[in-house]
Amino acid sequence: MPDWSRIFPAGDHRWTMGLRPGDLADDFAPRDPTGETLRERARWLAAEPEKYLALLPAGRASLDDTSALARLLGAPLATNDPADERQRLVALGSALEPDLVWLLPDAAGVHRVVGGIVCFPSSWALTEKLGLPIADVHGPVPELNAVLGRQIDTFLRKLAAGDVWTRENWSLSRSAERNQHTSRPRRALDADVTIAEVYIRLEHQLLLRLPTSGGVLFGIRIEIVPLEELRQDRDAAQRLARLITTMSPEIAHYKNFAPARERLAQLLT
Ligand code: HEM
Numbered sequence: 001m002p003d004w005s006r007i008f009p010a011g012d013h014r015w016t017m018g019l020r021p022g023d024l025a026d027d028f029a030p031r032d033p034t035g036e037t038l039r040e041r042a043r044w045l046a047a048e049p050e051k052y053l054a055l056l057p058a059g060r061a062s063l064d065d066t067s068a069l070a071r072l073l074g075a076p077l078a079t080n081d082p083a084d085e086r087q088r089l090v091a092l093g094s095a096l097e098p099d100l101v102w103l104l105p106d107a108a109g110v111h112r113v114v115g116g117i118v119c120f121p122s123s124w125a126l127t128e129k130l131g132l133p134i135a136d137v138h139g140p141v142p143e144l145n146a147v148l149g150r151q152i153d154t155f156l157r158k159l160a161a162g163d164v165w166t167r168e169n170w171s172l173s174r175s176a177e178r179n180q181h182t183s184r185p186r187r188a189l190d191a192d193v194t195i196a197e198v199y200i201r202l203e204h205q206l207l208l209r210l211p212t213s214g215g216v217l218f219g220i221r222i223e224i225v226p227l228e229e230l231r232q233d234r235d236a237a238q239r240l241a242r243l244i245t246t247m248s249p250e251i252a253h254y255k256n257f258a259p260a261r262e263r264l265a266q267l268l269t
Helices: 022-026 037-045 056-073 085-095 146-160 229-231 234-246 251-254 258-268
Strands: 053-055 099-104 111-117 164-173 199-209 217-225
Touching: 022 053, 022 056, 022 199, 022 217, 037 085, 053 085, 056 085, 056 099, 056 111, 056 217, 085 099, 085 111, 099 146, 099 229, 111 146, 199 229, 229 234, 229 258, 234 258, 251 258
Parallel strands: none
Antiparallel strands: 053 111, 099 111, 099 217, 164 199, 199 217
16 A cells, blocks of 8 residues: 555645655566566557657667666566667566666756656656756646756756665546556546546656666656545545645646546545
């Protein structure tokens, strides 16, 4: 069960860094005993690799670093052919449950997205973020850069090899599908929504500086929890209702539940 007191803190909504120490071995370890998560990743990577993986030349060393770490931690990487980059990305993306994004500081020290494998995005697309500095990656998120932009830049600049950090983002969705790439149709949460239709979508994120490349590995592990399950924790449900009702209209719109705000609060309280 997720730690709702951390994920839905008491008080009005605000963007927070929410970083705490993380554990790479724990994050890379398989959690799905059925194996379906990895099979689904392999299916998307086979069907439409151009949507779900990307690598700029500047990201090659980060792929090497991450593959070495994954092997060290026991991930079964299916290929050893160092010349076939596509095959190596598919192998890594089918061996690990979390999505991966690589960032590298440019000559001015600005961290830019240089590649990744993202099969389960929460309404974004890796290819649209490729080459962008982190501030532009966060461009569509209302108020985020004004509130946290400098803290995020400072955090990334100071991140040292060996440090591992973790944090969570949450969103709500009318679908329990893991893959919510922008190219896939999604139903908005509106005023008619019923509790059984709503899912909490958690992103457990990991941030670490890679040892050889100097890149940053950003891992994203999706967890999907029916809203009904949260309602059993009355306090947590109340706190989520308060977050939903106190965020700005722009943030509610970004989170795709603006027309459902009152309805969701009703369902939760
Ligand atoms: C380290 C500090 C970071 C913080 C505090 C942070 C915070 C956030 C927050 C609050 C959101 C909005 C999510 C929501 O509520 O729905 C967001 C979205 C996002 N973040 Fe971050 N983030 C961080 C680092 C990163 C990094 C390193 C990446 C790597 C590329 C990243 C990629 C994204 C993407 C792709 C989105 C979705 C943007 C969109 O909708 O187009 N974030 N982030």
